[in-house]
Amino acid sequence: MPSTEITIRNVTFKNPVLTASGTFGYGLECEAFLDVSRLGGVVTKSISRKPRDGNPPQRIAETTAGMLNSIGLANVGVDVFLQSKLPLLRERGATTIVNIAASSIEEYCEVLEMCEEQEGVSGYEINVSCPNVKDGGLNFGTHCPSVAQITRELRRRTEKMLAIKLTPNVTSIGEFARACEAEGADAVSCVNTFIGMAVDVRTRRPKIATITGGYSGPAIKPIALAKVYEARKAVSIPIIGIGGIMSAEDAIEFMIVGASLVQVGTALFIDPAAGVKIAAGIEGYLAEQKMDSVRDLIGSLDTSMQPSLIAAGWS
Amino acid sequence: MFQETVTILESRQVADNVHTLAFASERIARATRPGQFLNIKPNSSLDPLLRRAYSVHRIEGDRVEIIYNIVGQGSAIFASKRPGDPLDVLGPLGVPFHYEGEYATAVLVSGGVGIAPMPVLGAALAALGKRVINIHGARTAGMIANDGRLIDPRFATDDGSLGFRGNVVGALGQYLEQEGAADLRVFACGPNRMLSALGGFCNARGIALEVSLECQMACGIGICQGCPVEMGTGDRKYTLVCTHGPNYDFRDIILDSLPSVH
The missing domain is CATH 3.40.50.80 (Nucleotide-binding domain of ferredoxin-NADP reductase (FNR) module)
Known part of the structure; x- marks a missing residue:
């Protein structure tokens, strides 16, 4: 049996497939469809200090092979999360990464410190890149000194795995990844959603209430892969690859390009068990390729030759 | 709730732009309560990507039926289905009607x-x-x-x-x-x-x-x-x-x- 384990800092993920923040609730909604302990990990919905209502409807719209969302970080707040969600995730054997969103550096620190006191938190992913809220979110994530400062302040406060989730809506994601690495982040998650838009031509109204929103799904995969590739060249810390992963093959592409872990997001809206199916598919691929470990995939991209016609899709 | 690949029994037009689609599922037929819905994938393609939500219209034995208008890409695909075709169905979903109580x-x-x-x-x-x-x-x-x-x-x-x-x-x-x-x-x-x-x-x-x-x-x-x-x-x-x-x-x-x- 090939090894599918990946270790980042002091967390060993049993396989490289995690659920992306905001696409799997608090990890407890889908128990009819899967055992969450079979996932590499569960990244929670973004948790803020106080509960957030989220944005008004319409929050979602389908686009060609993708979707727009503008949820606006609706969440129960850290108190309710720690009281009523985290203990259940722990009971079910999930490797839980708490995603934190905030509108100030103090709020990020406060939420993290509250989580530090709890059992069952394996690590953190910091959302500095939500495109759908005015306070916090993108105005941190597109300002490199802010990302660096948030990373620095949180690193001082935890020995647990700390990943920073980056936005692709910047000129150079590599620069942001380097800032995170320099301030002690254990990993960078690449990428959050792209800013996108769709219009109803009959009414000439935007299809979502905030006019623009976060664009996700299989349509963004090639752009996300290019962002992971750029980050890979910029830093040596692990990268968590995210963006339109629908299948094991998609996940393997991200790992070949340089991701150590991947997150599955939009796919869960169609198949809540997609994460465990993709993990099984990766294991099957490793066996088929006679590889001993999934780690051998990471960054194994062969750029020594021109792509073959078959690889270019002309088979 | 279940995610199940079911087999279509019947697809037909019942009024102007009103269509029904029936499939067989013992589990969904048994579990569905009044007012619950199903989330159904039009096909296995990435476009359309998402499922479509439809209320359960009729249940007869193991036969479950939905009713819909053709309004876009997804519903047009449903209307092209034929008996024997597979269908990826998630459900039953939602809280049923609150219909119990004292009234005549x-x-x-x-x-x-x-x-x-x-x-x-x-x-x-x-x-x-x-x-x-x-x-x-x-x-x-x-x-x-x-x-x-x-x-x-x-x-x-x-x-x-x-x-x-x-x-x-x-x-x-x-x-x-x-x-x-x-x-x-x-x-x-x-x-x-x-x-x-x-x-x-x-x-x-x-x-x-x-x-x-x-x-x-x-x-x-x-x-x-x-x-x-x-x-x-x-x-x-x-x-x-x-x-x-x-x-x-x-x-x-x-x-x-x-x-x-x-």
Whole structure:
């Protein structure tokens, strides 16, 4: 049996497939469809200090092979999360990464410190890149000194795995990844959603209430892969690859390009068990390729030759 | 709830732009309660990407049926299905109608494919010994989806080509004039503007109204948070139509917060 384990800092993920923040609730909604302990990990919905209502409807719209969302970080707040969600995730054997969103550096620190006191938190992913809220979110994530400062302040406060989730809506994601690495982040998650838009031509109204929103799904995969590739060249810390992963093959592409872990997001809206199916598919691929470990995939991209016609899709 | 690849039994057109699709699933047939819905993938392609949410229209043994208009890419694909084709179905989802309790008469008011949840609800109400009346409206007689099995049906058409000339609110008014409004509850499903007019009518008369909402969803199970409706009561600003609804006491929601699907 090939090894599918990946270790980042002091967390060993049993396989490289995690659920992306905001696409799997608090990890407890889908128990009819899967055992969450079979996932590499569960990244929670973004948790803020106080509960957030989220944005008004319409929050979602389908686009060609993708979707727009503008949820606006609706969440129960850290108190309710720690009281009523985290203990259940722990009971079910999930490797839980708490995603934190905030509108100030103090709020990020406060939420993290509250989580530090709890059992069952394996690590953190910091959302500095939500495109759908005015306070916090993108105005941190597109300002490199802010990302660096948030990373620095949180690193001082935890020995647990700390990943920073980056936005692709910047000129150079590599620069942001380097800032995170320099301030002690254990990993960078690449990428959050792209800013996108769709219009109803009959009414000439935007299809979502905030006019623009976060664009996700299989349509963004090639752009996300290019962002992971750029980050890979910029830093040596692990990268968590995210963006339109629908299948094991998609996940393997991200790992070949340089991701150590991947997150599955939009796919869960169609198949809540997609994460465990993709993990099984990766294991099957490793066996088929006679590889001993999934780690051998990471960054194994062969750029020594021109792509073959078959690889270019002309088979 | 289950995710199941089922086999299509029948696909047909039952009125102008009104179609039904039936499939076999013992588990879904047994588990579905009145007012629950299914989230169905049009095909295995990445475009269209998302599932489509449909109320369960009829259950007969293991046979489960949905009813729909062709309004876009997904519904056009459903209409092209043939018996024997596979279908990826997730469900049953949502909180059922709150139809139990002490009252004598249930009036089931529907507009267009808002008729979807009424046969299953009507059967459950009849089993409880309630008197059941259906008031079903559409623009014209040709758009009325009447398979002859609705319990005590009254029809309303905008052009008067069948039944009451006018909308279902007018038809309900006429019914109440004749039969009175005592010991009665109204259950309704249809376009938002119909539900809004009906809500005004029922509120003014102190008649209990439960509405079944339609909205665009992605997951249908509460993980995407994409289908909020604003609440007028309680301590939460929004609830999710997929997991808290789709069936609400009209007085609890702010219907105007919800974009119309059509």
